[in-house]
Amino acid sequence: MHRVTVGFLGCGNVGGGAYDIIQRNREEIALRDGIEIVVKRVLVRDLNKVRRSSCPREIMTTSASDVLDDPEISIVAEFLGGIEPSRTYILKALNAGKTVVTANKAVLSSCWSELETAAASNGVGLYYDASVAGGIPVLKNLDYCLQANRIDSLVGIINGTTNFILTKIADEGMSYENALKLAQEKGLAEADPTMDVSGMDVVYKLSILASLAFDCHIPIEAIYRQGIAAITPDDIRFGASLGLTLKLLAVAKRTQTGIEAHVHPTFIPDTHPLAGIRGAFNAVFLNGNAVGDIMLYGKGAGALPTGSSVVSDIITAASAKTHRYSSFLLKDVRAKLTEEWESCFYIRLTVCDEPGVLASIATILSRYGISVASCVQHNANDGTAPLVFLVHRVSNIAMRSAIDEIARLPEVKAVNNTIPVEY
Amino acid sequence: MHRVTVGFLGCGNVGGGAYDIIQRNREEIALRDGIEIVVKRVLVRDLNKVRRSSCPREIMTTSASDVLDDPEISIVAEFLGGIEPSRTYILKALNAGKTVVTANKAVLSSCWSELETAAASNGVGLYYDASVAGGIPVLKNLDYCLQANRIDSLVGIINGTTNFILTKIADEGMSYENALKLAQEKGLAEADPTMDVSGMDVVYKLSILASLAFDCHIPIEAIYRQGIAAITPDDIRFGASLGLTLKLLAVAKRTQTGIEAHVHPTFIPDTHPLAGIRGAFNAVFLNGNAVGDIMLYGKGAGALPTGSSVVSDIITAASAKTHRYSSFLLKDVRAKLTEEWESCFYIRLTVCDEPGVLASIATILSRYGISVASCVQHNANDGTAPLVFLVHRVSNIAMRSAIDEIARLPEVKAVNNTIPVEY
Numbered sequence: 001m002h003r004v005t006v007g008f009l010g011c012g013n014v015g016g017g018a019y020d021i022i023q024r025n026r027e028e029i030a031l032r033d034g035i036e037i038v039v040k041r042v043l044v045r046d047l048n049k050v051r052r053s054s055c056p057r058e059i060m061t062t063s064a065s066d067v068l069d070d071p072e073i074s075i076v077a078e079f080l081g082g083i084e085p086s087r088t089y090i091l092k093a094l095n096a097g098k099t100v101v102t103a104n105k106a107v108l109s110s111c112w113s114e115l116e117t118a119a120a121s122n123g124v125g126l127y128y129d130a131s132v133a134g135g136i137p138v139l140k141n142l143d144y145c146l147q148a149n150r151i152d153s154l155v156g157i158i159n160g161t162t163n164f165i166l167t168k169i170a171d172e173g174m175s176y177e178n179a180l181k182l183a184q185e186k187g188l189a190e191a192d193p194t195m196d197v198s199g200m201d202v203v204y205k206l207s208i209l210a211s212l213a214f215d216c217h218i219p220i221e222a223i224y225r226q227g228i229a230a231i232t233p234d235d236i237r238f239g240a241s242l243g244l245t246l247k248l249l250a251v252a253k254r255t256q257t258g259i260e261a262h263v264h265p266t267f268i269p270d271t272h273p274l275a276g277i278r279g280a281f282n283a284v285f286l287n288g289n290a291v292g293d294i295m296l297y298g299k300g301a302g303a304l305p306t307g308s309s310v311v312s313d314i315i316t317a318a319s320a321k322t323h324r325y326s327s328f329l330l331k332d333v334r335a336k337l338t339e340e341w342e343s344c345f346y347i348r349l350t351v352c353d354e355p356g357v358l359a360s361i362a363t364i365l366s367r368y369g370i371s372v373a374s375c376v377q378h379n380a381n382d383g384t385a386p387l388v389f390l391v392h393r394v395s396n397i398a399m400r401s402a403i404d405e406i407a408r409l410p411e412v413k414a415v416n417n418t419i420p421v422e423y
Numbered sequence: 424m425h426r427v428t429v430g431f432l433g434c435g436n437v438g439g440g441a442y443d444i445i446q447r448n449r450e451e452i453a454l455r456d457g458i459e460i461v462v463k464r465v466l467v468r469d470l471n472k473v474r475r476s477s478c479p480r481e482i483m484t485t486s487a488s489d490v491l492d493d494p495e496i497s498i499v500a501e502f503l504g505g506i507e508p509s510r511t512y513i514l515k516a517l518n519a520g521k522t523v524v525t526a527n528k529a530v531l532s533s534c535w536s537e538l539e540t541a542a543a544s545n546g547v548g549l550y551y552d553a554s555v556a557g558g559i560p561v562l563k564n565l566d567y568c569l570q571a572n573r574i575d576s577l578v579g580i581i582n583g584t585t586n587f588i589l590t591k592i593a594d595e596g597m598s599y600e601n602a603l604k605l606a607q608e609k610g611l612a613e614a615d616p617t618m619d620v621s622g623m624d625v626v627y628k629l630s631i632l633a634s635l636a637f638d639c640h641i642p643i644e645a646i647y648r649q650g651i652a653a654i655t656p657d658d659i660r661f662g663a664s665l666g667l668t669l670k671l672l673a674v675a676k677r678t679q680t681g682i683e684a685h686v687h688p689t690f691i692p693d694t695h696p697l698a699g700i701r702g703a704f705n706a707v708f709l710n711g712n713a714v715g716d717i718m719l720y721g722k723g724a725g726a727l728p729t730g731s732s733v734v735s736d737i738i739t740a741a742s743a744k745t746h747r748y749s750s751f752l753l754k755d756v757r758a759k760l761t762e763e764w765e766s767c768f769y770i771r772l773t774v775c776d777e778p779g780v781l782a783s784i785a786t787i788l789s790r791y792g793i794s795v796a797s798c799v800q801h802n803a804n805d806g807t808a809p810l811v812f813l814v815h816r817v818s819n820i821a822m823r824s825a826i827d828e829i830a831r832l833p834e835v836k837a838v839n840n841t842i843p844v845e846y
Contacts, residue, residue: 308714328454
């Protein structure tokens with residue numbers, strides 16, 4: 001039996017879950033991996049706070065030094081979130097020869113190279129499977145299961161809050177505002193939901209996931225982003241009538257001109273495996289040049305699922321004789337990115353219900369080489385009518401230019417939404 | 424760069440695919456894992472056979488000793504299939520201090536303890552991710568990604584041939600015979616399809632998968648098995664009218680009385696993630712006590728997908744300083760199995776279209792404590808009519824006894840099918 005002494009930085013939702021898993025599955029972990037995990041000290045802000053976890057008060061401390069300066073602690077698990085003081089603590093642990101396990105996507109996507117370099121130069125490990133898609137071990141699958149592949153594309157639902165909101169709008173015809181309120185009541189969305197609904201949380205995660213998948217650093221600034229706040233039940237209904245389901249997707253592809261990475265609401269066919277991912281579940285769909293299409297599905301958040309990834313990382317770290325480093329981080333290999341990408345598009349306009357409107361719009365689309373796949377004018381109301389187009393594959397830049405021009409037509413009252421469609 | 428010299432036993436479909444992946448992804452593997460894989464010798468039966476793979480004739484040999492006795496070869500990848508001579512060759516390689524990677528479910532499910540023990544006593548590795556679900560790294564996920572969990576249940580579609588046949592019957596109303604013929608024409612089913620359609624192939628794989636998931640040996644003899652040959656378009660249509668989809672499932676659960684393991688056609692709700700797995704795709708749905716529900720989806724067969732698992736295993740083995748062994752195999756820990764398991768059931772009977780039939784059947788069900796959830800009599804034909812029952816959760820043994828008694832009723836012309844329903 002190999003005994004490993006661990007210190008926790010933080011004991012909130014995920015930290016408490018990880019503590020409970022270690023206690024509950026002690027026997028299974030010993031039997032399968034021959035490892036006994038002992039959590040020696042746990043850094044908290046408030047010793048008197050009532051906690052759901054079974055973590056005993058005797059091992060809690062308000063001094064980070066009790067964790068970071070204890071030579072017996074060989075692995076530090078960080079659950080604080082945010083950039084500071086996490087970055088400082090993680091660097092201190094690594095430089096003291098401790099391996100670090102973290103679920104912190106913010107500190108990783110901001111200071112990843114610095115942290116990985118510190119880990120490598122100290123010969124210790126940096127593990128972060130929990131930072132993307134909670135309980136789904138997608139990063140570990142890239143590193144430990146799919147190594148034979150060149151990954152060519154990935155498409156993922158990696159934010160449970162927005163997937164819950166979109167599922168409620170789709171299933172129950174709720175407005176965006178009411179669905180968001182329900183998510184907040186259920187504890188699935190923060191009081192300030194901006195990180196989730198703006199797509200920023202997905203951008204952080206896609207930066208980590210796509211960098212690992214494509215072996216080059218894709219910084220968050222390089223990722224195009226569009227949130228879900230403008231989505232209405234109408235969009236989802238019109239899409240459904242065309243056999244399409246709306247999801248907030250993270251998309252990254254290896255193309256001949258470079259790597260494209262974008263986050264936006266996206267229509268996918270109802271038959272696509274991602275269309276069935278409902279509520280707070282997450283899924284990542286990958287294409288590797290050997291394995292072909294592969295999808296991983298599970299809970300993207302929550303104390304126990306995210307704790308599952310953290311504790312599995314602790315076991316992997318404790319079993320490893322040497323650790324794995326991503327050479328693109330150590331060598332600072334940046335992605336060759338392309339801002340131009342192709343997609344089909346769904347366009348919803350509000351137009352005057354009069355002759356000639358369609359001709360004006362179609363003329364502009366045609367001038368940009370955009371070919372219409374289908375066009376449906378829905379019932380008019382007060383002299384205006386919703387007009388929905390599906391157009392064939394076109395560059396996002398040509399699409400943007402055409403839309404800008406269409407928006408200036410006097411017969412067009414509003415461009416309500418332009419949403420990529422992935423087949 | 425760590426150079427690893429590999430020998431192949433066999434160069435058929437999967438072996439050829441593995442060879443091609445190693446060549447094609449040489450740069451990516453070097454960049455990500457710092458490993459250069461050199462395939463030095465390849466055992467074949469016929470040097471002159473035309474092959475799809477790029478494997479050059481110069482490295483082929485018809486003598487196993489050229490692979491097994493070459494001290495430079497540190498990893499042997501076995502692609503022969505079947506029990507002998509695979510078992511002998513694998514043991515010889517392990518005893519010569521070589522690590523073995525195999526996709527061979529037959530030799531594993533028959534001689535697993537012997538092989539694992541030989542690997543452990545020689546301090547070399549035995550890797551077999553490709554033996555279950557082809558390209559889906561489900562075994563590796565258990566060992567390398569989900570270690571924090573006690574796995575409580577698993578349900579899988581792990582045979583692409585039968586899933587293709589059932590999808591064709593469901594989508595196109597084909598008869599079982601015609602769907603099987605089509606699968607044979609497409610190269611998805613063997614000339615003798617018994618292994619697949621009888622469920623035996625699934626039993627082999629479930630034995631390996633469930634043993635690893637539950638950390639105890641579940642031999643193939645302990646697994647209840649029912650094939651798909653009796654399925655008709657009627658069953659699938661009647662199920663569809665109840666919101667159910669039919670799949671050939673491998674099921675294993677940890678229960679209070681022991682572990683249950685069974686393979687049979689099963690109805691699942693149309694909304695279950697496994698219901699959408701179509702054609703030759705595979706998927707495994709697991710429940711862990713930390714991660715909750717998780718599903719892995721991908722290609723369960725084929726040269727490149729299965730080759731992906733083999734080559735990933737080679738990379739894992741080449742990177743490992745020490746290898747992982749399953750202690751339940753070394754210590755011969757057998758599963759405590761239970762033959763009794765509970766499920767809801769679908770029952771299709773052909774009955775005489777006359778008064779009193781329903782009363783007789785309902786009386787028998789009631790005597791065995793079986794509660795009817797719904798009952799539909801379809802249109803009569805020639806004085807007989809199909810009668811379909813859905814019954815609530817009941818033990819498989821009570822169900823069997825009730826069905827035996829119902830079959831003896833003179834008004835019952837045939838018990839066409841009794842199919843478990845998993846909600």
